[in-house]
Amino acid sequence: MAASPAVIDLGGAGVRPVLHGRERESQALRQLLATPGDGSVSVLLQGDWGSGKTALLREVLAGVREDPNVLVLSASVDPLERELPFGTVRQFFENLTMGDAPDRGRTWLSADGDRGAAPWAPRPGAQAVPAAEPDPAALGDLYRLVVRLTDHRRLVMVVDDLQRADPCSLRWLRYVLCRGAELPVVVLATLGEEGTHANTDALADVVPLFGHRLTLRGLAEEAVASLAEEILGQPPGPGLTTACREASGGNPLLLRAVLRGVRAAGPYHAVAGPAVRIAEYVPVDLGRAVLARIEVLAPHAVTTATAVAVLGREPSIDLLVEVTGLAEPQIEDAVHGLVRAGCLTRTAAGPSFGCEALAAAVASTVLPSRRMDLHVRAARFLRARGASAARVAVHLLPGPLGEAWAPEVLARAAELAGGRGDTDEAAAYVRRALREELDDESRAGLLASLGRLELATSVPVAVRSLERSLRLCRDPAERTAVARRLAGALLALDRHCDALDVLRRTGEHVREADPANAMRLEIDHIHIALTNAPSAPDVVKRLMELNVLDAVDAGVRRPLAALLSLREVMVGRCPEEVVSLARLALGQGVDPMSDDSVVYYDALISLRAAGETELALEHADAAVRQACARGSVLGQVQALGVRANLAGRLGRLAESQADAASALGELRGIGIGPSHSFAVFATATSMDSLVRQGKPDDAEDLLQRADLAGELNSNWVNDHVLMVRGRLRVAQGRLDEGLTDFLLCGERASARGMSGPGFHSWRSEAALVQAALRRAEAARSLAAEELRLARIWGVPETVGTALHAMGLVLGGVKGLDLLREAVGLLAGAPAHLRYARALADCGVLARKAGRLPEARTCLQRAASVAHECGATPLVDLALAELRAVGDRPRTRTFHGVASLTPTERRVADLAIQGITNREIAQHLFVGLRTVEVHLTNVYGKLAIDGRAGLASALAFSEAPGSRLPDNGAAVGPERLPQLSGVSG
Known part of the structure; x- marks a missing residue:
């Protein structure tokens, strides 16, 4: 019984220039072939079809054949020889040359040593044996021939595709493997896939006798890369x-074929x-x-x-x-x-x-x-x-046309694929359905579905499908839905007039048959018209006439409430009414099912203007999740842009920048460049965050790449760009250019009927620049007008911002009083970066007035809040002013874990373990009073009352994205002019 063979499974690791990924197998075979001594060696090389067994054999044997002390006999088995007795053996010995044969002749030796016929030839008078059972005498003759061949050299016998060999040859090979253990013979065979084994019984007797087995696996990644580089001509x-x-x-044969096809394709x-x-x-x-x-x-x-x-x-x-x-x-x-x-x-x-x-x-x-x-x-x-x-639809896609039931099945499959978020598959089903014979109504519905799906990949292509659908639509509700979706797509391409025309014409067409949908179209029409200065005056009168009670059903009432909330901010009426209308509008979220419209974002803008930024952010978060779940790229982009803006107002500058970058990336994926209005809002928001983080060069680069440095069109979104660009210019020291942008923003907003401070605090920003340019009268005029309008509006954040600007413009004791009032209002507002700026400027004026304790308190708090927001320039300003007060700040913040000194942190860590103050003093070799002072400082910096809240406060302060508690409000920033102290 033969011993179990040593199985060598070397996978596909390593790279060889000729045989990619087979270096280890090649080396192993060479070592086995070079094994010294008189004993036999048998190796079985296994692998599927195309795994490279034959190529590996040729590569290894190429060097062996050059050795004069080695005789190589090889056979490549052909399927046609399966029924031919000794068909494989014939290949071994019939190819012997005169110099190879031991008797220097091509005749064969009989059993008694006489020359005679070949062993596989029938002997005269011999009894016939089955083809699968070789003549024992023939086996003996062939074995003796092998012995003779090994008299003066080593013999290497190679069989490629052993599974195809005839039974007689397999029996003889078994005979050699069993009896030739002491002979200097190497038997090397390859074994292919199992399903091609015709002679399974004879093969099963031979395979276990091989002493070594090498298994070829699929090529590894690096070997594939090397082969690809060779075939393609470049990495x-x-x-x-x-x-x-x-x-x-990883199959080499298949891999080479694929790579050749790739190369031929271009x-x-x-x-x-x-x-x-x-x-x-x-x-x-x-x-x-x-x-x-x-x-x-x-x-x-x-x-x-x-x-x-x-x-x-x-x-x-x-x-x-x-x-x-x-x-x-x-x-x-x-x-x-x-x-x-x-x-x-x-x-x-x-x-x-x-x-x-x-x-x-x-x-x-x-x-x-x-x-x-x-x-x-x-x-x-x-x-x-x-x-x-x-x-079923999978087979309808490549199938022939003409199945009457095909469109229905394909439409259902598209719906299911769209529900999974696979818009490409869904679009393929719809396009296939459109190739069938359809009536206008069915075709219009499919085109509408296709357009909605194409919005996720290419807005220009989606517009063509939606336009075709709108031409075929007859049902008023369907016409309304398609027209509104088409208008949104046209807006994404900055085709403002075309969007208005689609909404107007469709509204006129459905007004008599469906008044509710006609009003729905009018709402979108007014919203879009307001975003462009030339068309805004045409709709303002109608906007002022509308009332939420005019809505005939809930489907119209919510979007109308969103539009009216924006109107209330425009006219500067009570913020409570704005919040009430916005809540009504957002009853089903920013992106209600089957209601594709950007009008609901008006409600978010209104909430922000009314001081409810955190509530607006909650709705924006939900909108992002919902848009992602639906696979709506435009919806996702709009929600990301608004969420980025709201996060910036709350001081989450890093989050704001990340959301804005994500929105721009999604837009690039659907063919919308950085200069389109949908991208401009996200670009400006990202720039704003960069400026506040002290990265004006990065903001300038973004401005130039988006082509926003020159003249801007009259789209509403560019008002926001002007404000951000103005702040950037001021941060760069280009005050006149910044002032021009602020004043132009105000001029455009006033022409649109949006002159109130709820949208943009352009007067405050312009007033600070005028003050820096020593134009005191112009600065006071702008600041006073802002404060008057802000008090009428009544939102603490807006009033606080106006008071801040007025205090800086006036300066002195009066200015300090106004700044104190601003700090008090902003402390409870969500605009915490504005709060930090007001604190810093209040500290500056307090220091100049000689009120050092007040200055120190304001500046420390300003540095802490600004540090949490990531507003580096404001932190640097506060720390510089603290040094002017006489302090020596050792950290960039005075609250939270980051503000603790090494000793304070060590004391806090020991206190968390339950060690008493006296034990801590003994452990640190300090007095008890020193420990008590350190703990008191820790409690103050972490805003806790004692040991009970120490562990949770440390954990909270160290958590990613945590905010320091401050009068019950979370820390966060707002857009600020970056001009603290310019009037001093």
Whole structure:
């Protein structure tokens, strides 16, 4: 009984210039072939078809053949020789040259040493034996010949594709392996896929006798990259390398075929990443080679394999029976053979190919008409069995036209795919449905669905589909929905007039039949008209006439309330009414189901103006989540932009910048550049955050890349750009340019009827610049007007901002009083960066007035709040002023864990462990009073009463994104002029 062979499984690691990824296997074979001594060595090289067994053999044997002390006998088995006794052995000895034979002749030695016929030739008078059972005498003759050949040299016998060898040759090889253990013989054989083993009994007797086995696995990533570079002529990207490896399973033969197809297709860097896309580059000649290999596995292997390749997705056996017309046992036999050969894998659902390249190769051999026939048979069968629309639609996509039920199934499949967020798949189903014969109503509905899906990938393409749908729509409700969606898409492309025209014409068309939808269109029309200065005057009168009671149903009441909340901010009426209308508008969120419109964002702007920034942020958060769940890119972008702006007002500068960057990235993905109005808002918000963080150069770079440094059009969003650009210019020391931007913002807002301070505090910003330019009268006039309007509006944040500006403009004791009032109002408002600025400026004036304790308190608090917001310039200002007071600040903040000195932190950590003050004093070798002082300082910096809250306060302060408590309000910033102390 032979000992268990040493199995050498070396995977695909390593890279070799010629045999990529097979260096370790090659080295192992060379070492085995070079093993000294008289004993035999046997190696079985295993691997699937295309794994590179033959190439590895040739590479290793190329050097061995050059050694004069080694004789190499090789046989490459052909399937035709399976029935020929000793067919493989014949290849060994018939190829011997005169110099190779031990007797320097080509005749053979008989059993008694006489020259005679070849051992496999029938002996005169010998009894006939079955073809599978060799003549024992012949085995002896051949073995003695092997002994003679090893008299003066080492013998290497190589069999490629051992599984194809005839039974007689396999029996003889077993004879050699059993009896030739002491001979200097190397037996090297390759063994292919299991399904091609014709002589399983004879083979099963031979395989266990091999002393070593090497298994070739799929090539590793680095080997694939090396091979790709060789074939493509340049290094591939990591995405292409991974995709090619996944598509081919690392099989060298398949991989080379895929890479050749990629090279022939053109610039490989444009090839998509997923394996299923890479498989499209598989050349047709590979498919023919695969079929030739499959043909010998089972009687119906080709028919079954092509059906599986075309249908994909693990077709069931009964489905294969239906589409091929074969009997179930025939399909089962074919699948069994294909699975044994490693071509297919099988699960409970059905068989499938192991890698996409193999499936694509087989499918490429099928005629288009045959493919379509297979798919339509599959679709009919699955529909009759009650399969889901998604399963049926997969086969309708490549199937022929003409099935009356196809549009309905495809539309349902598109709906399901869209619900999963797979907009590309959903769009493919809708486009396929549109190729069928349809009435206008059905076609309009499908085009509307397609347009909605295309908004996630290309807004210009979506516009064309929505325009076609609108032309075919007859139902007033459907016309309204399509018109509003189309108007939003046109706005994204800055086609402002076209959007207004669509809404106006559609409103006129549906007004008589559907007054409610006519009003819904009018609401959007007014909203869009207000965003552009030339069209705003035409709708202001109508806006002022509207009342929430004019809405005929809830579907109109909510958007009307959103629009009216904006109107109340425009006219500067009571903030309570604004909040009430905004809450009504947002009863179903910013993005209600089946109500695509940006008018609901008016309610968020109104809430922010009314001082309810945190409530607005909650709705913006929900809007982002909802848009992501629906796969609405435009909705996601709008929600991200607004959330970024609101986060900036609350002091979350890093979050604000991240949201703005995400919005810009999403817009680029759907063909909207940085100069479009949808992108401009996010760009300006990101710039604002950068300026407040002390990064004016980065903000300037963003401004230039978005082409916002020159003249801006009259779109409402550019008012925001002017404010941010003005702050940037001031931070750069370009005060005159900043002042121009602030005043232009005010001029445009006034022309639009939005001159109140609830939208932009342009007067306060301009007043501070005028003061810095020593234009005292102009500064006082602007600041006074801002304060008057702010007091009428009555929102603490707005009044506090105006008081802050007026205090800086006036300066002195009177200015200090106004700043104290501003600090008191802003302390309870959500605009905490404005609060920090007011504190810093109050500290500056207090220091100049000689009130050092007050100055110290204000400046320390200002530094802490600004530090939490990430407003670096404001922190630097507060610390510089503290040094002027005579302090020596050791940290950049005076609250929270970051403000604790090393000793204070050490005392706090010991106190958390439950150690008494006296024990802490003993541990640190300090007095008891010193410990008490340190703990008192810790409690003050963490805003807690004693030890009970120490552990939780430390944990909270160290948590990512935490905010310091301050009078019950969270710390956060607002847009500020960055001019603290300019009037002093």
